[in-house]
Amino acid sequence: MGAVWGTIFVVLAAISVTHAQLSPTFYDETCPNVTDIVSGVIQNASQSDPRIGASLIRLHFHDCFVQGCDASLLLNDSATIVSEQQALGNNNSIRGLDVVNNIKSALESSCPNTVSCADILAIAAQSSVVLAGGPSWTVQLGRRDSLTANLTLANLNLPGPNSTLETLKDRFSVQGLNATDLVALSGAHTFGRAQCSTFVNRLYNFSGDGNPDSTLNTTYLATLRQICPQNAGGTNLTNLDLTTADTFDKNYYSNLQLQNGLLFSDQVLFSTSGADTIAIVNNFSSNQTAFFEAFAASMIKMGNINPLTGTQGEIRTQCNAVNGASGLIMGGVASAKSQDASVSSI
Structure with missing residues (x-):
């Protein structure tokens, strides 16, 4: 038995080295x-x-x-x-x-x-x-x-800027991430830029009927159309967060509440009827501490x-x-x- 236990210990030790925990x-x-x-x-x-x-x-x-x-x-x-x-x-x-x-x-x-x-x-x-x-x-x-x-x-595996909420949840679920993780990690769009090509479909012919995306604020729509003219090149850049473009804060969620989410995959977190993500967006919009804590936990x-x-x-x-x-x-x-x-x- 001693030899057997010794062998088991060596095997377990080898496994622990190969699959060591992060620290x-x-x-x-x-x-x-x-x-x-x-x-x-x-x-x-x-x-x-x-x-x-x-x-x-x-x-x-x-x-x-x-x-x-x-x-x-x-x-x-x-x-x-x-x-x-x-x-x-x-x-x-x-x-x-x-x-x-x-x-x-x-x-x-x-x-x-x-x-x-x-x-x-x-x-x-x-x-x-x-x-x-x-x-x-x-x-x-x-x-x-x-x-x-x-x-x-x-x-x-990678979700895209035009992903529906269902697709986003599926892609995150595959990684072991839940709805709170999805909404929290999406908050990384509180800074950075995006090219017109990633959202221009929302501005002119969203559903193939010649109309823009109805979940897009009309004032914001007019601004974005100036930045991204129809049938122009899609390389122009605009801020992901139209209020505080280079600051990491909760304004991303306030933007969603006003239908000012730049990407379709942003706005669906708030504008998908009956979605459980709506309450999470509202919480993070009103409580930056809650957002920061959730973001840190989801990043880990x-x-x-x-x-x-x-x-x-x-x-x-x-x-x-x-x-x-x-x-x-x-x-x-x-x-x-x-x-x-x-x-x-x-």
């Missing part, structure tokens, strides 16, 4: 300044790009919804990788990859081969919210980076979606390619700089 103290000994380094790079980038915080939090969202929080989104096309960056929810819309690479370079200089790109995304999301005046939370750490990407799963919950830990995956030395590969490192940075829509589908 806020994971880098306390190996890279104690990790959060300060990440925040410093973001703060510097925000001086010339006030949209960068919204872009970085979106990267974390869109990463976690595909294979879990494993930095698979950051991988460029290579001989063995088909990048998730070409998915419908990402193509020509993700940005901030250059800033992620700058963060990685700074961390490699200070703590070589230590901090994963998946953890960089998690820390960057929290730092971006704090820098915009939003809540802080204890970021759980210890994720490792995937060796693969999944374009098919990205196309399947989302950050725990299927992370690689222990000996799974790897710690990439560059975020755009697996170690030892000749991934298109600079290609990813260049394309990120050219992509202009900081719209989040979450």
